[in-house]
Amino acid sequence: xxxxxxxxxxxxxxxxxxxxxxxxxxxxxxxxxxxxxxxxxxxxxxxxxxxxxxxxxxxxxxxxxxxxxxxxxxxxxxxxxxxxxxxxxxxxxxxxxxxxxxxxxxxxxxxxx
Amino acid sequence: xxxxxxxxxxxxxxxxxxxxxxxxxxxxxxxxxxxxxxxxxxxxxxxxxxxxxxxxxxxxxxxxxxxxxxxxxxxxxxxxxxxxxxxxxxxxxxxxxxxxxxxxxxxxxxx
Numbered sequence: 001x002x003x004x005x006x007x008x009x010x011x012x013x014x015x016x017x018x019x020x021x022x023x024x025x026x027x028x029x030x031x032x033x034x035x036x037x038x039x040x041x042x043x044x045x046x047x048x049x050x051x052x053x054x055x056x057x058x059x060x061x062x063x064x065x066x067x068x069x070x071x072x073x074x075x076x077x078x079x080x081x082x083x084x085x086x087x088x089x090x091x092x093x094x095x096x097x098x099x100x101x102x103x104x105x106x107x108x109x110x111x112x113x
Numbered sequence: 114x115x116x117x118x119x120x121x122x123x124x125x126x127x128x129x130x131x132x133x134x135x136x137x138x139x140x141x142x143x144x145x146x147x148x149x150x151x152x153x154x155x156x157x158x159x160x161x162x163x164x165x166x167x168x169x170x171x172x173x174x175x176x177x178x179x180x181x182x183x184x185x186x187x188x189x190x191x192x193x194x195x196x197x198x199x200x201x202x203x204x205x206x207x208x209x210x211x212x213x214x215x216x217x218x219x220x221x222x223x224x
Contacts, residue, residue: 102159
């Protein structure tokens with residue numbers, strides 16, 4: 001079945017450690033996005049990518065890094081520079097060239113101890 | 114001013130009630146508009162797109178006013194299963210543009 005897969009679903013890390021969240025899609029979508037959601041808050045855009053080997057910063061990119069080496073993959077690294085990394089991270093994809101819905105993964109819940 | 118703003122909520126309504134959510138956006142160049150639904154601790158899912166002429170899907174009606182940069186969602190005959198957070202989403206001309214989510218409005222439908 002086509003879809004978008006995030007892993008891991010839950011992750012616990014010690015303060016100061018870098019963490020990489022995986023996002024894979026088999027929908028052949030050009031655009032991919034990473035959002036962060038804090039309790040009771042809306043989604044905030046971290047990074048987005050329109051095509052392979054290209055990505056743009058969103059509203060809260062500081063302390064995060066991404067890569068887009070393959071069309072189907074858009075991993076997010078939460079670095080030790082991110083001051084408050086504990087959050088719910090959502091990856092999404094969308095077909096390029098036309099407006100349409102975003103397809104979300106089930107999310108990764110990161111807790112930094 | 115935030116790019117997309119919504120009624121802060123929460124809305125607590127009895128079953129069978131009609132409830133309306135409002136959303137405003139700041140970028141007049143925005144081209145496409147959506148309502149998403151998010152259940153607690155889950156990912157958002159598309160509820161419906163919003164077209165210039167307005168559109169209806171069962172008990173749900175969406176309206177767009179480009180002049181006022183305003184979007185609305187009307188839910189008629191509320192069901193318990195409608196309890197969720199409703200997110201207003203604004204996009205550019207294509208999916209290559211930045212997609213902006215509103216903060217969401219929480220709805221609780223009470224028996």
